[in-house]
Amino acid sequence: MAFDNPTLFNLLLLQGLAAALLMLILVGRHASVAARLAVGFLLLQAGGWCLLASSGGGHERLLLSLSMAAFSLSLSLLWWALRLWLGPQPGRALLILAPLLMPPVYALQFEDSGFRTAWAHAWLTVQLVMLALSLIRPDKALGQQRRQAKAWPNTTPGLDNRRWRALLLAAIVPATVLSLLRGGMGLVDVQMLSPLGPSGINTWLALGLHWTLTCTLLGLVLAWRGETELVLTRLAQTDGLTGLCDARAFAARSVDMISMARRHQEPLALMVLDIDHLSAINASHGLEAGNKALALFGSCVQAQMRLGDLAGRVGGEEFGVLMARCEGQGPQALDKRLREALAQRAKEELGFELNFSAGWAKLRHGDRHVDDLMRRAEIALYEAKHGGRGRLMAEPGLEI
Known part of the structure; x- marks a missing residue:
């Protein structure tokens, strides 16, 4: 041709x-x-x-x-x-x-x-x-x-x-x-x-x-x-305001992290964080300022958590961090890093201070789902809020 x-x-x-x-x-x-x-x-x-x-x-x-x-x-x-x-x-x-x-x-x-x-x-x-x-x-x-x-x-x-x-x-x-x-x-x-x-x-x-x-x-x-x-x-699978996992994606991914921790007999902890006085921030500074506070908090969580951990926005002003291979000092170290990051950034970027309360729970033998950890971590969070806010509390009866 x-x-x-x-x-x-x-x-x-x-x-x-x-x-x-x-x-x-x-x-x-x-x-x-x-x-x-x-x-x-x-x-x-x-x-x-x-x-x-x-x-x-x-x-x-x-x-x-x-x-x-x-x-x-x-x-x-x-x-x-x-x-x-x-x-x-x-x-x-x-x-x-x-x-x-x-x-x-x-x-x-x-x-x-x-x-x-x-x-x-x-x-x-x-x-x-x-x-x-x-x-x-x-x-x-x-x-x-x-x-x-x-x-x-x-x-x-x-x-x-x-x-x-x-x-x-x-x-x-x-x-x-x-x-x-x-x-x-x-x-x-x-x-x-x-x-x-x-x-x-x-x-x-x-x-x-x-x-x-x-x-x-x-x-x-x-x-x-x-x-x-x-x-x-x-x-x-992402929360549009903070860039972290949404509640559904957080729950889905936590199943595999829990399974991996059990398979290799490794410690795992869930830390639940709640921004203090967010309603007052919305009332005094407006909803836009409240959204900026949530976004800043999510950014600090993402920057301070360890590689391999899972972070998500699990509620309106509530965040969860699932920490793989985590001993008892892990939540305390993350809590300290987060408070230092917020102290450096909040006043400059928001114009007002921002703080949070937190509770954490450790994976136990009978836990089948992240909800089991979540319930105990939220009890600890409740105690932190009623104890004066701005602090971290462990689940009841936990020996570190």
């Missing part, structure tokens, strides 16, 4: 424009930074092909140099999008340097057609290789999320990125091979200098780029959808 290379590349231009438009419509105006970078990648790809298609009518040096700049910058934007979706990646300096260094040298050495072809494709190949390495590197965050999900099935699921990573890898590998081949062969075959020329490598390049663009669009849509689903899942 014979292919007409100019027609193939004109279709590639239309496909690039359609892909950019579809992605732009899908993600909308309020997309994440990673999704916007993905849209920028597609727009620059389409712009690069537009410049390339226009280069035959004059100003060839300028238009081709700009097209190389667009292609190189688009690959860097895609790398930054992957960095946001997958975490820190190696090669940052190369991806910054490529769109800054490759186009000017390409323009200055434009008369040496063999050099400029090899130079441009060498940089594009390096960028494609860095993208491929980002996609095949083990995802440590995902591995940690899977281990956590296996241990605690009710935790918020992570972003399972295997499908879209495979799609993007299937797109990038052929493009890398074709770019490398064309850059090398262009040094010895003048007919290949223009991608619109009749050479067979140009035909394979056009067909490969059609495949690449299709797989890339599908991969980016899946990546954006996965990111959106993760955000929605987290929002559904």
Whole structure:
């Protein structure tokens, strides 16, 4: 079957424009930074092909140099999008340097057609290789999320990125091979200098780029959808004012923490905290000030709790902290840290002082659910409030 290379590349231009438009419509105006970078990648790809298609009518040096700049910058934007979706990646300096260094040298050495072809494709190949390495590197965050999900099935699921990573890898590998081949062969075959020329490598390049663009669009849509689903899942389990777990999510996750503590025979404690005089704050300073107080308290709890503990807003002004591997001094240490943090931040950020009362209970042999711990911790909280507020009390009969 014979292919007409100019027609193939004109279709590639239309496909690039359609892909950019579809992605732009899908993600909308309020997309994440990673999704916007993905849209920028597609727009620059389409712009690069537009410049390339226009280069035959004059100003060839300028238009081709700009097209190389667009292609190189688009690959860097895609790398930054992957960095946001997958975490820190190696090669940052190369991806910054490529769109800054490759186009000017390409323009200055434009008369040496063999050099400029090899130079441009060498940089594009390096960028494609860095993208491929980002996609095949083990995802440590995902591995940690899977281990956590296996241990605690009710935790918020992570972003399972295997499908879209495979799609993007299937797109990038052929493009890398074709770019490398064309850059090398262009040094010895003048007919290949223009991608619109009749050479067979140009035909394979056009067909490969059609495949690449299709797989890339599908991969980016899946990546954006996965990111959106993760955000929605987290929002559904999060208290909107404080950013902590809501009462339902707190109860669900506590089941697995209690099971883990029993399985490994480890101590576990529940600490219940209640902001003192919140009704008076609402009456004297307004509901907005009361909401700011709740948000500040939630922020302090999140900052001061240990890694691996679970914190949530379990009532209107009541917070719970489930403390894994916690001995008797754990609640006292957290109580001290919280009071110091509030003393430093409340007066400056709220304009008034903020304090709290707290009670805590330790996991016992007969406890089946967090509600059993909650009842005893709330009894201790009641004693703290009636004993003068602003203090921590342990459950009745607890020997520390």
